Amino acid sequence: MVNTKITIIGAGNLGTSLVKGLVESKIYTPQNFVLTRRNTTKLSSFKEIGCEIAINNIEAVTNANIIILAVLPQKINEVLNELKGSIKEDQLVVSLVSGVKVKNIQNILGSTIPVVRAMPNTAIAIRESMTCIATTSNWNEKLPEVEDLFKLVGETIVINEEQMTSATALCACGIAFFLRAIRAASQGGNEIDFHANEALKMAAQTAKGAASLLIANNSHPEDEIDKVTSPKGCTIAGLNEMEHNGFSSSFIKGITISAKQAKDLYTEE
Numbered sequence: 001m002v003n004t005k006i007t008i009i010g011a012g013n014l015g016t017s018l019v020k021g022l023v024e025s026k027i028y029t030p031q032n033f034v035l036t037r038r039n040t041t042k043l044s045s046f047k048e049i050g051c052e053i054a055i056n057n058i059e060a061v062t063n064a065n066i067i068i069l070a071v072l073p074q075k076i077n078e079v080l081n082e083l084k085g086s087i088k089e090d091q092l093v094v095s096l097v098s099g100v101k102v103k104n105i106q107n108i109l110g111s112t113i114p115v116v117r118a119m120p121n122t123a124i125a126i127r128e129s130m131t132c133i134a135t136t137s138n139w140n141e142k143l144p145e146v147e148d149l150f151k152l153v154g155e156t157i158v159i160n161e162e163q164m165t166s167a168t169a170l171c172a173c174g175i176a177f178f179l180r181a182i183r184a185a186s187q188g189g190n191e192i193d194f195h196a197n198e199a200l201k202m203a204a205q206t207a208k209g210a211a212s213l214l215i216a217n218n219s220h221p222e223d224e225i226d227k228v229t230s231p232k233g234c235t236i237a238g239l240n241e242m243e244h245n246g247f248s249s250s251f252i253k254g255i256t257i258s259a260k261q262a263k264d265l266y267t268e269e
């Protein structure tokens with residue numbers, strides 16, 4: 001257990017997922033967290049377990065060691081202008097906000113405020129996030145603290161800040177892309193034989209197995225695919241049909257356009 005006070009400004013889908021994961025780690029307790037949003041009634045379950053819930057962002061950051069920004073990109077300027085002057089140099093700002101650079105935040109809060117960006121995904125709630133972390137060269141000293149925090153809730157990788165929009169598409173949006181692939185597999189399973197709930201369970205566990213093989217064996221997908229595709233068999237027949245219909249191409253195009261969109265999420269003041 002740690003004494004670190006973490007304030008999450010904009011405790012929506014991602015912010016609350018982070019709280020769940022960190023509490024699940026048993027290193028943090030609900031008492032470590034102050035959560036803000038305007039509609040605080042939606043945070044009642046977090047209040048019940050012991051998080052402090054606040055509507056006033058300025059009061060909420062006063063005693064925080066770490067301030068996590070988790071509002072939408074279109075709200076960040078409003079929130080930063082509200083917090084301007086209330087965040088001190090001995091506090092650490094961690095921004096989860098897509099498309100917003102360290103310099104955009106420091107342009108409003110001040111260049112002496114330490115800012116690190118982190119790009120987790122919603123699997124953070126079950127401590128299975130892939131979190132990409134970046135900052136500018138003058139704040140590299142703050143990276144280990146942020147890495148330690150996010151290592152409690154999954155894997156981490158430190159990247160260059162310019163790579164953050166690509167990381168957003170591949171890892172943060174990626175959760176939705178893989179989920180849609182699993183749904184499609186379950187729809188196929190449903191059409192060929194199984195009840196929808198059975199097909200979904202079978203597809204999800206199979207997807208988990210496929211990802212686990214790559215992680216456990218540190219192997220390439222094609223190495224694992226070669227072990228499944230019997231000559232003249234049903235796997236290669238299915239795979240080739242998917243490729244004829246643009247499966248890989250469609251996935252690649254989706255990730256590419258998602259990364260372009262991630263670059264355009266924020267408008268500077």
Ligand SMILES: NC(=O)C1=CN([C@@H]2O[C@H](COP(=O)(O)OP(=O)(O)OC[C@H]3O[C@@H](n4cnc5c(N)ncnc54)[C@H](OP(=O)(O)O)[C@@H]3O)[C@@H](O)[C@H]2O)C=CC1
Binds near residue numbers: 010015038075120172
């Ligand atoms: N969802 C995801 O998988 C990922 C999201 N991100 C990034 O994380 C950020 C949050 O995303 P997500 O959690 O999905 O979005 P949500 O809309 O679920 O959460 C944002 C929250 O901010 C609150 N909010 C809005 N205005 C204010 C304000 N002035 N003060 C305090 N709180 C405010 C909203 O609640 P209310 O209206 O009640 O105030 C809302 O709950 C975004 O920038 C997104 O790009 C990054 C990686 C993954």
Ligand SMILES: O=C(O)[C@@H]1CCC=N1
Binds near residue numbers: 168
């Ligand atoms: O869709 C979005 O814009 C956000 C950012 C990454 C995941 N969700």
